[in-house]
Amino acid sequence: MNYMSININGIGDERKSRWIKGLKKEHDIQFLSIQETKLVNSSSYQVSKFWGPTEFKYDYVNAAGRSGGIMCIWDPKLFCRLSVIKDQNFLVVSGSIADRSELFNMVNVYSPQSLSEKQILWENLVNIRNSSPGVWVFMGDFNEVRSEEERHNSIFIPNNAIAFNNFIFNENLVEYVMGGRWFTYLKENGMKFGKIDTFLVCLDFMNEWPDARLTALDRIESDHCPLILITKGNKFGPYPFRFYxxxxxxxxxxxxxxxxxxxxxxxxxxxxxxxxxxxxxxxxxxxxxxxxxxxxxxxxxxxxxxxxxxxxxx
Incomplete structure (x- = not known):
């Protein structure tokens, strides 16, 4: 499957839905994760604006007041939902992928701000992963960086990065090298940047799709870059001619x-x-x-x- 993740910062604007629907079509996305929907009780009509006229299934976590909200949308011909776990900061959709025997666990993450709340989130994600077998894909807005180089003109807090890295290392998660952009989030009129959005996958996923491509696309209707992880249809044209x-x-x-x-x-x-x-x-x-x-x-x-x-x- 091909995946896309985006912090949309509210999906009420029609321009945002047209933008996401266009990216979904252009990059042949089969699994879409959205953070910060700011919606309560999403309807099929609202979801269809992001997906288009083709068949889809979805699940969501309601926003808390005027903040938060998580949603996952997918192609039911490729992914069959078997179970769901919901929390204010994550949505786990587990199921089967066509022609695959393993259980696939898709985790849409929208991390809180404070370190204490983040540590609770990391612990919850560890417990959930340890309770279920299968392939794991974590995607979304982690609201944290792994090193000082992933922030620009903003405060780097080492303890936060250590906690985040410990979660990644302890769960044997890995990142694909991201193309397109180095930073994924912009604020204060372009004065501050951060790489706080990403995909983290288990080793089984990486071994199965070592040539998958992670790309940060242009920010158009959000202060976050859409991220796409392409695992199928990697057609790069004719092989390049080597020159020495x-x-x-x-x-x-x-x-x-x-x-x-x-x-x-x-x-x-x-x-x-x-x-x-x-x-x-x-x-x-x-x-x-x-x-x-x-x-x-x-x-x-x-x-x-x-x-x-x-x-x-x-």
């Missing part, structure tokens, strides 16, 4: 490059002309490498007896 700097010191290499680049190209749009030139260059270098390899192997065969003779004399 040592080739440039070999005889004949520059002549090969000049020949390829000077080859006449049909009249095409500029981008297609460039692509064709690069294709010709790749082909010419490959042919040159094949010839060079044959020459080097022949030279090696000639030198091996000489080297062996010298070693015997030595």
């Amino acid at each position: 700097n040592s080739w440039m010191s070999k005889d004949g290499f520059m002549e090969v490059v000049e020949k390829a680049l000077n080859t006449s190209i049909p009249v095409l749009p500029p981008v297609k002309r460039l692509a064709q030139k690069l294709k010709n260059l790749k082909s010419e270098i490959r042919s040159w490498l094949a010839t060079l390899k044959d020459k080097e192997e022949a030279t090696s065969k000639q030198l091996k007896p000489i080297i062996k003779n010298l070693e015997e004399k030595a």
